Amino acid sequence: MEQILATVRGLDHVLVLSPTEGSAFPPLAWGDHFFYVSPDGQVPQREQPYATIVTKDYPDDTLCGLDDPDRWRLNIHVGRRALLELTGDDGGDEARSWDYGGSDVLLPHPLYRTQGWVAVVNPGPRTGALALRLLREAHEAAARRSRRRHPEAWHRTSSQ
Secondary structure, three states: OHHHHHHHHOOOOEEEEOOOOOOOOOHHHOOOEEEEEOOOOOOOOOOOOOEEEEOOOEOOEOOOOOOOOOOOEEEEEOOHHHHHHHHOOOOOOOOOOOOOOOOOOEEEOOOOHHHOEEEEEOOOOOOHHHHHHHHHHHHHHHHHHHHHHOHHHHHHHHOO
C-alpha cells in the first residue's frame, strides 16, 4: 500500500484524501484513501475520485472480505473499454461470477464494474506493476477531464 500511495503522491496535481479518526469525515472512511486530480489542492465538488484504497468492508460491499486482517483493496476507474480488455467483462448488466476472495488478482469492481472500475485485493507480484500503470493512466484521464471541465482552475495554476 505504501508503494502505491508514494507513486500516486508523486503525480502532478494530485490530492490524496486520507480521512483519519476525529476528522470531519465519517468514521467509515477513516483509514481509506481517495485519489483526485486537483490543480488547486481542494477536493473537487461533484466529482468522484479516480481511484481509492479501502481498508474495510462497507455495508453494501462485503464480497472481498476486507474486514479480515491485512486485507485492503485498490479500486481504479479504467473505463468500460479497458475493463473489457483487462477482465473480459464488458460492464453490462449481466455479471459473471467472480471470486472476490482472492488476492493479487485484477477483477471487475464488485459494485462499480458497470461504471468501468477494476479492483485488486492486496496487489502483489502478479498485479503490482499493472496496478501502478493503471493508476497513472486513470490519473491522466482524470486530469484531461478536469482541464476540460474546469479550465479556469488550470489557468490559475499555470500562471502562478
